[in-house]
Amino acid sequence: MTACDSRSRSRNVKQSSILFALCRAKGKNAVNASVFGVGTDAITPPPPNPPPPRDPQKSRLVPGSWCARHQLDSQLLPTTQVDQLKPGDCFGELPLLQLRPHQHSVVAKERSCAWVIDRWQFKEILFKVPDSKLMEYISYLDRVSILDALSGEEKTSTAQALTEMSFNKGDVILQQGETGDSFYILFDGEVTVLINGKVVARLEASVEEHTAHHFGEKALISSQPRAATVQVASSQAKVLALDRIAFNALLGSLEDILRAQEDGRSRQTRVNRGLTLKPFQKIFRKDLMGVGLLGVGEFGAVELVAHRRADETFAMKSMSKALLVQKGKQNVALNEKHVLMYVLSPFIVQLFEAYSDSSTLYLLFEAALGGDLHGLYCRKRLYGSERHAAFYTAGSALALHYLHQRRIIYRDLRPENILLTQDGNIKLCDFGLAKFVAERTFTNCGIPDYYAPEMVLATGHGLELDWWCFGILLFELMSGKPPFESSNPMQIYVSILHGISKVAMPEGNTRAAGDLIKLLLKKEPLDRLPVKEGFGKLKEQRWFSEISWNSLSELQMDTPYKPNIRHKRDLANFHPRSELVVQPPEYEDDGTGWDANYPT
Template identity: 40%
Template sequence: MGCGQSKEGGAPATCESKANVDEQTYMFLCKVKLLKRLPKDELPALAKQATEVEFKPGQSIITQGEDGHDFFMIKKGTADVEINGKKVASLKAGDYFGENALLRNEPRNATIKANSQVITLKITRQSFMSLGLQDKLEFAKRGAVGGGAAVQAEVKPPCAKSDGDIALIKKALQSNANLNTIANLDEGRMKAMCDVMWKEEVPQGTALIKQNDLQADYFYVVQSGSFAVSKAEDTKEGQSAEDAATAQLGTVEAGGSFGELALLYFAPRAATITATEKSVVFVTARHQFKEILLKANEEETKQNLNYVGRCEVFEAALKDSEKKELAMAMLEMTFSKDETIFEQGEVGTQFFLLIEGSVNVIKDGKEVASLKATADKAPYFGEKALENKEPRAATVKVTSNTARTLFVDQDTFEAVLGSLTELVKRGKDGTTVVSKVPRKTAADTKRFGVIKFKDLKKLGLLGCGGFGAVELVEETKNGNMYALKQLSKGFVVKSGMQQSVMSEKNVQLMCDSPFVVKLYENYNSPEHLYLLLELALGGELYATYNKRNMWGNEPCAKFYVAGTVFAFEHLHSKKIVFRDLKPENLLLTDQGRVKLTDMGLAKVIFGKTYTTCGTPDYFAPELIASKGHGFAVDWWTLGVLTFELMSGHPPFESATPMQIYAKVQKGINTVTFPKKLKGDVEVMVKGLCHANPTERLPMKKGGIQNVKNQKWFSGFSWSDMESLSMKVPYAPTVKSKKDMKNFSANKEDMPPQVPYKDPKTGWDKDFATSD
């Protein structure tokens, strides 16, 4: 771009290049969040690249939808932030916008328009790249939410409410757009919320919610009074356009409501909300709201139980409690007309109940029966698969336009209830205990209990997450290298993450795949828990993509997506749902192989689970709506990952979680696919991100093979990928087994180290595999 011409906003009035670094430019750069992650001694050279560009009142500096190449900081004047033609924020001197354009091509998500004479400092991506700064950035991870808060918040008895109170609460619930994004608030649910609410008086000046508070468990409806919403931002420091657009400052008056994100999951409060006068609020807690949503899901379980209860194969064998367990463990699978549910002669692994539609049973090429689901009858087939994996005796083919089935496989059945053969022997009135088949741990059990904590030497920090820090360690006896993840027990307890941490350990013990980071030992000290993990020195995929500008690289995307498919195949075979896929949780080995890491939100499930957790950019619609979720959420996240690797940003990206969730609920078909995502890859992404979990590619007949058969993977050798013989598309530079240069960690990102006070519950007693 030449002097006197702005590529994105038309011709500016003047343009002046700064030859020397002045103090103001340097100070501006020091305030930018992205640039704070650069070594400070790199900023003077970058400041020399800044050019001064002036814009007239009413002139667009950048335009929504256009590809971005330049980063701007406002030196003088004010500008408006517009999204879809609507003003959402104002910017002033010291504020900045377009920082992502320094790293990658992606459409501008807002228009910035000068509303006075504006003087900006501009840095181009070309200048940024020419200084090699993308290699020196430390990239912050997108944090996961939820998964904790094991300790229920205190609730008070509901208060009496007048007809006027009830009308006010219902109107407040109906008018809260964010709340209606996360829940279908019908009359019954609104009444249930109203019924459990209690009343609290709030004196003037009281901060009912404090920004960053971890005690974020309540939702409020204002009966009387007024509240001010504020954020603890230092206005002298400057803010990004995104920060300005999401500040949401203002007031909440009588009939308004706030705190709805707390109903969805555990996360620190985003703002401070203070009573500006004596006020009264109605209150409800997260777990009360979740219980209301769960009651709707109970109807689905009751219906499934009704089907199971009428199935003769279980009538004589299962007690009522066991029938309910089975009903909760069964999953839904849908089929289309003329589709074969299973073929005669194939090895059977699943039992089916037909709950909608009709099928023909064909033996040796001849139709021998026709089955149809009715309100009173759910025909079943494939029951022998629950006792032994013998060949199917017949073919079952769909004759209706669609057919809905409930199914369970032998592994799930035996893990939940035990052997069907033994259950039949016992009978529903028997007293003999039928043992459940335990889940297998990792095949290589010899690797546990042999590496002592005292033999580990810490060499440096590899990375930091929301709850743990990871360090490079050496086993001094033999020079073997590992990654040691450290968790503050005090912070775990404070955040209610005890159950989640134990689940992470148990899940890791079960995993044994070349596409999943291995666990070697666990340790337990007075203040910390430790996981000794397989080392992958090639770096984190998210940082690698940003530093190498690999977004849109198709061979790389196919390689990493395929590796994730194999990781999920392994996890799902062990009934583990992962729930937190993102480039940050994919690591590269020194040879460039890809491995899934961080089992913090992973969980063994049979049927559905109901904890809302994950990374907001990757949330599936059933997570947002608290409808219960299963393995289908992982396939949704694979679609989001594919989109992000090919475009540089996730498909539902927005400034706030609630804005993301609103887009997710509108569906993948409302997303604009960039050029690199047209054609076969778009078909695959939409097949993975189907709104209906049962319609996602691997959840249909054919399973994971449906992904492997996608046209986008045409010519891709899945066997070479699985055997680790495929040539890697990108080989990271790793000079030695102690080379940490592919990682950049900042001690400022260390999670809180909270002093541990033992609650004497013994929650951590089984954590260690070695001392």
């Protein structure tokens, strides 16, 4: 077969295959390179007992000039021919897309030729920014004067790290006076720029006309109050966003880059290729082995696992599909994966992979081996320590602010869900209750001690809920218990509705802590301090007077406690109750496909 014949057949295959239709729908043209980059495989007729079909994670076949027949793959029943393929036919699409076992064997009748693309190549095609769009992103960055000091390679890496976001009419992208950490490029839609409530400019961009505008670029250098408000005027606006944390992790400090340019100093181009901006590294579950139990949850357990070939450990969360379906909580697992794939913050555990098998869903996280705040406070008797509480609540506040900028509500802030790294910094974990919200959501969730009034009254809740939980967290770290604690849930709800004014502040509590608690635990959601007056006002509170926010956001601030972690497999800071691990019921697939797109 000539190269021209081969490419012609490839074009015919791509026109007929559902797999390649998906690639075309996403504007992906790289599939040519992938198919021909793998090359063709010569397929010979099998021996009398052919080997089992290949693992769907490893490959699929795109037949060229060959014939084949399907056989039912069963050890109990005789094989039966169900179909015969002709040149140009495709097979193996669904296992490739959904990580399901092959339902048939495919056996060559004669020496044949096949084109192959495996799951990982296909994944790279779908999730990689295509070259045409990448060049467009780079052209946007070329218009930002503050980025002129970047090399071509650095601009390419920056373009790959941009995140596309959509806003509706009336949404505020930037709020005047709030401290900013994200830079935006408007590439479709119209926004108004307001200073002190007055419109001073209108910006309009169009994908068709390749026009774009940028704003907020100074946030890549330092945390400064926004000089203006930017609000969406069109029915919808689309922007590309990049926050300072991701930029610094990728290229280092922009301020240092600019200073080197001003001083006329040469510098080495830095691109941190080890940074995982999105969780699409090739970490196979078969390459992981269990080390020990970290925790037990409602649907499964969290285990420390080690890579068989690399000196690295991870935390792997398993969730029983049977228990999820039994309790109607499939969305809990789906939301957690969806949210965590979208975020990258030093104050939130990073997700690397998601896996699925016949009975279980898995999430693979970075391992934070310092234990959780609940265990730390109990062991070290830290309740009432202002230094510790101020540091841990400051880190939690940065995590919540990061999530809220992306319209993500967390809904599960409590000491058990705050982990410590080796350096003693915090990371929020367990995002099963997190979700993207536009306005209100009505699902009651969380633990009663942390319920906000709007959840008790079932009137709907939004991002403001997290700041109520933040106030409860501060009270608990200073007193050793939540303010409305009771053995009777109904009494908790009554106390919540009566308000914080009826609760005595913890003994020894400073006025600064008490004042902030009262500003956060407002019955009216819009009256809570960060909501009413902005996140910048929260950072100005006396309670945080010893916090250097810039140093903390860069993980450069001294931590009040450094966990003792002897090595990467050290489980000493965790004390799970292994007796709580239950044997889940057997899972029977209901055929709805709710878990089909779960694996990364």
